[in-house]
Amino acid sequence: MDDRGDIKPIRLPRLGGSVRKFLGIGLLIIAWQALAAADVVNPFLLPPPSRLVSTFWDMLIDGSLLVHAASSLERVVVGFAIAAIVGMVLGVVLGWWPAISEQLMPVVEAVRPIPPIAWTPLAILWFGIGNAPSYFLVFIGAVFPVFVNTFAAVRGLDRTQINAALCLGAGPRLLITDIVIPASLPVIFPGLRIALGVGWMCVVAAELIAAQSGLGYLIQQSRMLLQTQVVLTGMITIGMIGFAMNAGMTWLEHRLIPWKVSEPRP
Amino acid sequence: MSERSLQIAVRDVSKRFDSRGDDEGVTALSAVDLEIFRGEFLVLLGPSGCGKSTLLNLIAGFLKPSAGAILHDGMAVAGPDRRRTVVFQEYALFPWMTVQQNVEFGLKAQGMPLRERRGVARNLLSIVRLAGFEDRYPHEISGGMKQRAAIARAIAPSPDILLMDEPFGALDAQTRVLLQEEIARISAETGKTIVFVTHSIDEAVFLGDRIVVMSSRPGRVRDIYPVGLPRPRVPEMRTDAAFRDLVDKLWTSLRPDWRAETGDVAQTA
Secondary structure (H helix, E strand, O other): OHHHOOOOOOOOOOOOHHHHHHHHHHHHHHHHHHHHHOOOOOOOOOOOHHHHHHHHHHHHHOOHHHHHHHHHHHHHHHHHHHHHHHHHHHHHHHHHOHHHHHHHHHHHHHHOOOOHHHHHHHHHHHHOOOHHHHHHHHHHHHHHHHHHHHHHHHHOOOHHHHHHHHHOOOOHHHHHHHHHHHHHHHHHHHHHHHHHHHHHHHHHHHHHHHOOOOHHHHHHHHHHOOOHHHHHHHHHHHHHHHHHHHHHHHHHHHHHOOOOOOOOOO | OOOOOEEEEEEEEEEEEOOOOOOOOEEEEEEEEEEEEOOOEEEEEOOOOOOHHHHHHHHHOOOOOOEEEEEEOOEEOOOOOOOEEEEOOOOOOOOOOOHHHHHHHHHHHOOOOHHHHHHHHHHHHHHOOOOOOOOOOHHHOOHHHHHHHHHHHHHOOOOOEEEEEOOOOOOOHHHHHHHHHHHHHHHHHHOOEEEEEEOOHHHHHHHOOEEEEEEOOOEEEEEEEEOOOOOOOOHHHHHOHHHHHHHHHHHHHHHHHHHHHOOOOOOOO
16 A cells, blocks of 8 residues: 555545535535526426525424424324334234244235325224324334334344343243343334334325324425425425434434444344 | 262153154154262263253253153252253353343342342452453453353352353364363362363363263263363363373274264374
């Protein structure tokens, strides 16, 4: 390496990591604004960033954005919580007892490929308009990632570790709290993170059709009122909240599973 | 050994593993009789497939015999319990616990209060020379250190017997020798009964009071050799004439099995 020191590849100016991350998105916004200023795009079909920023600010100040975001979040939290509990219980039961999984797995596999959106008509028929169909659709979207990962985690438990715990005198309760759960967490947690992301997409989709509030309802309503800038503001808010939830779950994962980093399962 | 008191009795034990599909199955152990005495260091030696690990798992209670019985102080072994703890080849430390928490686990299972078990674990960790590594996670320490931690964890609940399943098999040669000396010291100091599985003749002679030579397909006890070296064992004994003699004798005895295992290629020690 040393004797080739004088031949160097052409390098872009060195930038800090965070600067590099935002460079692309910054350029996109500038180009977008420039195109709008030059009258190349119709500002009704694609409002410029400056317009979106002011719309976002106005809706933040008058509270309407927060109200919609809060109802979407409430729905995703409820649906996700139910899905997490049901998915984990089902995963543990089917993972632990092969006799049960032989019976139930075909049912699960038959239902799993149906997109959650396809359940919307039934959800409305069963639960009417309101929060309940949204809870249901979030549940349908989120339950399978949780189930699949929990099932895999239980099936993948290391027999030697269980034996080690048993010969050290562990009873059933200690075995579950100190061995089975922590051994499964590194596999279950990514399932929970994916489930929350899917649930967030489902809640927005549900609100497009079956709700009277929420960010999905907001963008649907604004389309009918021809308020493109509100549609886009709603979309961007949906994206930002989804991003924040994923980042939050990743952070939680690192906090809860500090040993995972360099000890992959065999 | 003045008064030999029987601790574990393996009575006419056979173990078959039924394979799925065909009805053949594998007979891992056939009619094994063995007596293990309190305080002795017993080595199970043999080629792979001779059932020595299966025998250890049966004594631990992880497996049930297909025929025969295993008695611990006269009572049939019904399952794993903390009077017989195990040190595994692949350590089997709990990766989500620190070294300290791993060692504490068996004490926690007994319901020992946190403060008390912390003290016991720290003391044990210093015995296995791991003081200063209490708060590390297993993935942060070397293989040799992991096995020291696993030994401390197995000793913590004060078992009657320590069962060791090729505990040094995954370690490099130097670490292995050092840990052999360590376990010789620990066994001399604690006076615990140890059942130790290995396929290394040197290791068997250096550590064992008696060496049980097993042969394969089906696994059975072929010979039992007493080791005439005094305890505690120290590194200088490796060059002792008695040590070399016994190694040679075992090597000659086991050579045909090893030949079979390696596809009839002649080998030398």
